[in-house]
Amino acid sequence: MNSDNCIIVIFGASGDLTKRKLVPAVYDLKKRGHLPDRFAILGIGRTEYSEESFREKLQADMEMEGDEANSSFFQDIYYQSLNTSSPDDYVKLKDKLTGLDKQLGTEGNYIFYLATPPRLYSLIPGFLSEQGLNSEERGWKRLIVEKPFGTDLQSARELNREILKYFNESQLYRIDHYLGKETVQNILVTRFGNGFFEPLWNRNFIDHVEITAAESLGVEKRGGYYDSSGALKDMVQNHLLQLTAMVAMEPPASFESDAIRNETLKVFQSLKPLNRDELDNCFIRGQYTASTIKGEKVKGYREEEGVDPESRTETFTALKFYIENWRWGGVPFYIRTGKRLPTRVSEIVIHFKSTPHKLFKKAFGTQDNFNKLIIRIQPDEGILLKFGMKMPGAGFDVKEANMSFRYSELSSVEMASAYERLLLDCMHGDSTLYARGDAVEACWEFIQPLLDYENSDDPPKIYGYPAGSWGPDCADDLIEGEGVTWRYPCKNLASDGMFCEL
Known part of the structure; x- marks a missing residue:
């Protein structure tokens, strides 16, 4: 599926999430050929950066040098300093987006990513709305909100009500990277x-x-x-x-x-x-x-x-x-x-x-329940x-056997990060995993x-x-049941037990 041309606007662009997860995820999408032909990132933050110095900062954060640092990807990254708590500053954001949209031909499609402190989740959508940046008269507009989405039931309800004043539910993407x-x-x-x-x-x-x-x-x-x-x-x-x-x-x-x-x-x-x-x-x-x-x-x-x-x-x-x-x-x-x-x-x-009816004896002690399915995330x-299997030799002593599949065995397949997948889904307008x-x-x-x-x-x-x-x-x-406890896993999928090499 091809993505629509668009601009991702990241609020909190100088923060930890942006440098560790978001920009690297978009970079990998670019390498895999998943980004649209006309695309840009617009970083928003309080810190004063020129666009060149912001690009250099991201390159340093991602430890990139040479051809990687000089790639066209970083030339598609822009920056606008903004006081995100001041409604007047959003005029500058609208002007910047209008200019980039005209320059790049992104057709008015914007993703607003709130990588900010939660206290701004109820403010930024309203300020965007005042500038008409929630309107889909020309191009789609989508809002990604990081957790925590509220701190209890009452605050979650209030936050939902506040954001829905300005963005429809179909425009909202509450991200859970799991x-x-x-x-x-x-x-x-x-x-x-x-x-x-x-x-x-x-x-x-x-x-x-x-x-x-x-x-x-x-x-x-x-x-x-x-x-x-x-x-x-x-x-x-x-x-x-x-x-x-x-x-x-x-x-x-x-x-x-x-x-x-x-x-x-x-x-x-x-x-x-x-x-x-x-x-x-x-x-x-x-x-x-x-x-x-x-x-x-x-x-x-x-x-x-x-x-x-x-x-x-x-x-x-x-x-x-x-x-x-x-x-x-x-x-x-x-x-x-x-x-x-x-x-x-x-x-x-x-x-x-x-x-x-427990017919068979376990190799070490009495038979217990071998049958488990483990989904390792x-x-x-x-x-x-996990299932029971007869041990070689006389009698019917049973021991636990493992049958496993690991994604690492697919040598020709490179697994995308969670943020890669979720950002791409948002570009496609697919909110299934949100x-x-x-x-x-x-x-x-x-x-x-x-x-x-x-x-x-x-x-x-x-x-x-x-x-x-x-x-x-x-x-x-x-956990109910005599002798039943949690599974005590190791870093290797097929290993478990109280004592193992960690």
Whole structure:
């Protein structure tokens, strides 16, 4: 599919997201031949740069020299200094865009990317509207908004109302980079493109589902931001609930954007409300403490720069919940995320029910449930199927066997980054992998009781866990069944267990 000629306007052009993710993603799209013939980036920021000095800054940030730095790509990057909080300054933006549009022939098609602090999300759309830059009388106009989209249910509703005064829902693209990852999209193909998975994808055959998003790093230099957010807002409300929806949704009537997003919304609307009396048994919070990892001393969370020394912000959270519908009734879903865990890994594990009668003996102990499907999102992206197989020799001793597919095995295929995929989708007007306003509000509605509990006079306990461990021990108590625990993955897809080379 060819992209329309267009200009991407990046607010916050001198920020970290622009230099680390956005411009490199567009550069890779250019290399792959996915950009339209007439295209430009217009960077917007408070800092005074000439266009030449801004290009040189980006080249230095991307560590490019020689032919790469002198490529035509950087000649299509422009800059306009602007006080984004001042409505009068947007006259300069309109004039700049009008001139570039006439010069380049981009047909009035603009993408406005808000890589700014969230407080500007409700201001910039209104200022653009005052200059008529939301109007689609000539060319399309699209607005990409980074997370966080609100900080609770009320603020999310207010933000939705504010932006929708100026841009239609069809013009809004709320970006969640997790949904741009190849293996996340492959969930849909795995389920709906294979006749042997979908008949098993229900309460009759699936025992439980677990989703893990682990990070080995701490809060780094983001202590001030993170201390006002925490794992629940930073990861669960958006990334992990979106992954849940991809796993649990019903087959869409088509692969049109609204058809898929209608089905994910139904999942969010079917989440069993979290009862305050039950929260102590289904919600765990943790915070990493000082430790030594591979001989290196690591700070505890409360010792990090910008963090309150008495902070009760969670850096780990685990949650058990249910989806109340015909397909998933009675099947528990478990999600966990945390910082300073043993390795960086994100994956979904489908635990199928064990056989009704255990005929065979496991090689080491009694037979347990071997049947698992692991969808690895990062790293070592791929799919792993675990099942039981007879060990050679007399008798029927059974051991766990692995059958895996890795994207790295496709040597001729280079995987696009999440931002590449999502930016290209926006250019094409495809919002399938972007969050819709009603879905965002539904996620916040589900999470709000947890936020209320955290901010109550009798808040939930917060458990310390040593940096480099898998979180508080009590997280295993969430999972139902004797001897059943989380999967403890390694960086390699086919390796797992409590002890492995990380």
